[in-house]
Amino acid sequence: MNWVIDNVDLIWELTLIHLRQSVVAIILGFVLALPLGWLAWRYRAARGGILTVTGLLYTIPSLALLPILPVLLGTPILSEVNLILALTIYAIALMVRSVADGLGSVDASVRLSATAMGYGAVRRFWVIEFPLAGPVILAGLRVTAVSTIALATVGALIGIDNLGYLFTNGSQRRIIPEVLAGIVAVLLIALLVDALLIAAGRMLMPWSRAKRRRARRGALPLEVSVA
Amino acid sequence: MNLIAEAIAWIFSGDTGLLAPIPIALLQHLAYTFASVAVAALIAIPFGWLIGHTGKGRDIAVAISGAARAIPSFGLLILLVLLFGVLRTPEAAIITFVLLAIPSILAGAYTGFEAIDRKVIDAARSMGMTEWQILWRVEVPLGLSLLVAGLRSATLQVVATVTIAAYVNLGGLGQYILSGLPLRRFDIVLGGALLVAALALVLDGIFALLQRASVPSGVRADQSVRFAPKRSASARTAPAVS
Amino acid sequence: MIQFTEVTKEFADGTRAVENFSVVIPAHKTTVLVGSSGSGKTTLLRMINRMVDPTAGEIEIDGASILKQDAVKLRRRIGYVMQNSGLMPHFTVIDNVATVPVLSGVPRKQAREAAMLLLDTVGLDRSLAMRYPSQLSGGQQQRVGVARGLAADPNILLMDEPFGAVDPIVRADLQQELIRLQRELGKTVVSVTHDIDEAFLLGDQVVILSKGAQIAQVGSPSEIIENPADDFVASFIGVDRGARALTLKQTERGTVVVDSEGRTQGAIVGGPG
Numbered sequence: 001m002n003w004v005i006d007n008v009d010l011i012w013e014l015t016l017i018h019l020r021q022s023v024v025a026i027i028l029g030f031v032l033a034l035p036l037g038w039l040a041w042r043y044r045a046a047r048g049g050i051l052t053v054t055g056l057l058y059t060i061p062s063l064a065l066l067p068i069l070p071v072l073l074g075t076p077i078l079s080e081v082n083l084i085l086a087l088t089i090y091a092i093a094l095m096v097r098s099v100a101d102g103l104g105s106v107d108a109s110v111r112l113s114a115t116a117m118g119y120g121a122v123r124r125f126w127v128i129e130f131p132l133a134g135p136v137i138l139a140g141l142r143v144t145a146v147s148t149i150a151l152a153t154v155g156a157l158i159g160i161d162n163l164g165y166l167f168t169n170g171s172q173r174r175i176i177p178e179v180l181a182g183i184v185a186v187l188l189i190a191l192l193v194d195a196l197l198i199a200a201g202r203m204l205m206p207w208s209r210a211k212r213r214r215a216r217r218g219a220l221p222l223e224v225s226v227a
Numbered sequence: 228m229n230l231i232a233e234a235i236a237w238i239f240s241g242d243t244g245l246l247a248p249i250p251i252a253l254l255q256h257l258a259y260t261f262a263s264v265a266v267a268a269l270i271a272i273p274f275g276w277l278i279g280h281t282g283k284g285r286d287i288a289v290a291i292s293g294a295a296r297a298i299p300s301f302g303l304l305i306l307l308v309l310l311f312g313v314l315r316t317p318e319a320a321i322i323t324f325v326l327l328a329i330p331s332i333l334a335g336a337y338t339g340f341e342a343i344d345r346k347v348i349d350a351a352r353s354m355g356m357t358e359w360q361i362l363w364r365v366e367v368p369l370g371l372s373l374l375v376a377g378l379r380s381a382t383l384q385v386v387a388t389v390t391i392a393a394y395v396n397l398g399g400l401g402q403y404i405l406s407g408l409p410l411r412r413f414d415i416v417l418g419g420a421l422l423v424a425a426l427a428l429v430l431d432g433i434f435a436l437l438q439r440a441s442v443p444s445g446v447r448a449d450q451s452v453r454f455a456p457k458r459s460a461s462a463r464t465a466p467a468v469s
Numbered sequence: 470m471i472q473f474t475e476v477t478k479e480f481a482d483g484t485r486a487v488e489n490f491s492v493v494i495p496a497h498k499t500t501v502l503v504g505s506s507g508s509g510k511t512t513l514l515r516m517i518n519r520m521v522d523p524t525a526g527e528i529e530i531d532g533a534s535i536l537k538q539d540a541v542k543l544r545r546r547i548g549y550v551m552q553n554s555g556l557m558p559h560f561t562v563i564d565n566v567a568t569v570p571v572l573s574g575v576p577r578k579q580a581r582e583a584a585m586l587l588l589d590t591v592g593l594d595r596s597l598a599m600r601y602p603s604q605l606s607g608g609q610q611q612r613v614g615v616a617r618g619l620a621a622d623p624n625i626l627l628m629d630e631p632f633g634a635v636d637p638i639v640r641a642d643l644q645q646e647l648i649r650l651q652r653e654l655g656k657t658v659v660s661v662t663h664d665i666d667e668a669f670l671l672g673d674q675v676v677i678l679s680k681g682a683q684i685a686q687v688g689s690p691s692e693i694i695e696n697p698a699d700d701f702v703a704s705f706i707g708v709d710r711g712a713r714a715l716t717l718k719q720t721e722r723g724t725v726v727v728d729s730e731g732r733t734q735g736a737i738v739g740g741p742g
Contacts, residue, residue, distance in 0.1 A: 350555025
């Protein structure tokens with residue numbers, strides 16, 4: 001515990017770096033996933049291709065993707081840009097499915113009535129479809145955000161320092177409190193970002209507050225004797 | 228592009244110097260992965276089925292999955308290795324892998340059951356099936372596909388973490404990536420990365436086939452089962468309106 | 470024969486679906502429980518095979534209390550047909566029909582042979598035997614559901630709005646099938662519906678229920694139409710202002726029967742039968 005107290009500055013500094021890397025990747029991932037997800041939803045033919053490619057990218061372990069990306073894209077391997085790029089790719093892969101499924105969850109009758117009332121396609125997307133897809137997209141965004149924040153620690157293995165540095169350094173010098181501090185810091189940031197997203201969701205989507213937890217189990221309202 | 232050629236050349240040359248030969252590393256990687264996923268499955272599947280069948284405990288399971296997602300696997304690995312001591316690194320690593328794999332398999336098990344139409348379960352019960360019969364004759368076969376999806380997800384997560392575990396000298400394919408860096412042998416680094424990527428993609432492909440095969444015939448005729456939130460029927464049949 | 474004696478059902482959230490319900494359901498006849506949603510009719514039905522247990526009261530089948538019997542064994546002796554048939558999507562049609570006999574230990578081959586005969590009984594083509602439910606139409610699925618209910622040769626057949634999910638033409642077809650089956654087999658059928666016309670068509674005895682499973686009237690269709698017990702029943706079956714409020718009208722060719730909207734429904738032929 002002494003170690004933690006002595007090194008609060010270091011932890012704080014690394015936390016900020018970690019946040020910066022993660023948040024950039026999350027935002028980029030979200031923004032890029034929107035058009036891709038929309039394409040996958042709108043055009044049946046594109047759906048398979050887009051989901052397959054993103055799925056394949058997501059399958060590749062992070063430690064492997066980090067050396068491969070620079071070769072494909074020309075970015076220097078040991079740079080922060082490389083890490084953020086890899087994190088963004090994972091974020092896109094996770095979000096594309098949420099966006100596609102979110103848009104797909106919008107009741108067709110709502111869309112049809114919007115068109116019948118005279119909404120043009122673009123306006124209808126931003127005013128009707130996207131907001132109604134919100135809850136599903138937000139759920140995906142929360143998962144993506146938390147995963148990205150945890151994943152970013154891998155950067156330390158190739159020398160890109162963020163909170164992962166506490167793991168590599170703690171491992172080499174056998175300082176357990178340091179490693180623990182790293183884990184706790186990552187958890188706290190993840191919790192914080194998740195809470196912020198939930199709050200944002202409540203503010204931006206007041207209609208979804210009325211929906212209680214979606215009842216997953218089918219509605220058989222009667223008790224059943226299982227004796 | 229040159230580097231890719233060099234990397235591939237390195238792979239086929241098999242010149243791993245002081246590092247383990249590629250086949251050995253591959254075997255280590257697979258052994259750790261499958262052993263861990265198997266143990267995790269033995270733990271997670273019964274609980275998942277219990278949650279899915281009784282409907283209780285779901286909230287705890289979801290909370291665990293959510294929390295687990297936030298834990299950096301790299302950090303957990305280092306922590307356990309330090310706690311167990313250097314001599315017990317393999318044990319510490321396997322425990323890390325097992326803990327990582329459990330949430331996905333658990334989720335696969337109970338979502339597989341939850342996706343089953345409640346009326347089918349009700350019909351089975353009203354015909355006079357015992358709870359065990361409902362479990363084995365109805366829920367398990369119908370929920371199998373999502374369970375396999377959970378196993379697939381867990382396996383890939385473990386493969387990724389075994390790769391990282393080369394950092395604590397656990398062997399596996401990650402050692403080429405990590406050892407190549409200080410040596411500035413980027414052909415080895417890339418070679419290792421390509422091997423890991425290839426392994427992950429092959430395993431994913433195998434699981435994709437398994438997933439499709441695990442959908443019971445009668446259900447396959449009707450729909451494809453995905454590891455995704457259920458979409459409303461109306462969205463599915465809606466004509467594309469632009 | 471099935472006997473309900475002062476049965477009450479209160480659910481965990483406090484709703485009293487059934488309040489002091491007593492009725493005798495005669496053997497070998499079709500009894501239809503009819504009422505709007507909330508009348509507790511499905512709850513009553515599901516008490517017979519103990520999918521729901523009463524909070525108070527007694528239910529007896531042929532004089533023996535079912536509450537003391539093993540629920541699983543009881544259910545295997547009672548046929549149950551649901552709306553949307555509830556077929557096992559991963560079993561073939563023939564295996565769906567043979568489910569209960571196989572559960573009870575009948576060798577699968579034998580059970581399947583018997584199931585084939587049942588397919589004939591319910592009017593299904595044998596070529597459908599190896600298909601899966603998802604490959605059948607709604608009407609065909611319902612027939613499979615009925616065949617499955619009959620497979621263990623139960624004395625009692627429970628039907629929960631069995632024809633609700635199919636279109637009117639198929640429904641009429643299935644209703645006639647059921648009437649024919651009953652003539653052949655003579656089971657004790659207890660059916661639940663919200664459709665009074667179906668109740669009058671199928672039922673030897675009709676039980677009209679209001680909220681909380683209060684019995685508004687019990688009797689044969691003729692008894693009820695000729696003598697509705699109160700205004701609720703009269704309005705429910707449509708004899709005051711609805712489809713059964715008929716008047717006579719003289720035309721050149723004779724006397725016709727006209728409904729409350731003024732549309733001619735039929736003509737008077739001959740005298741009272």
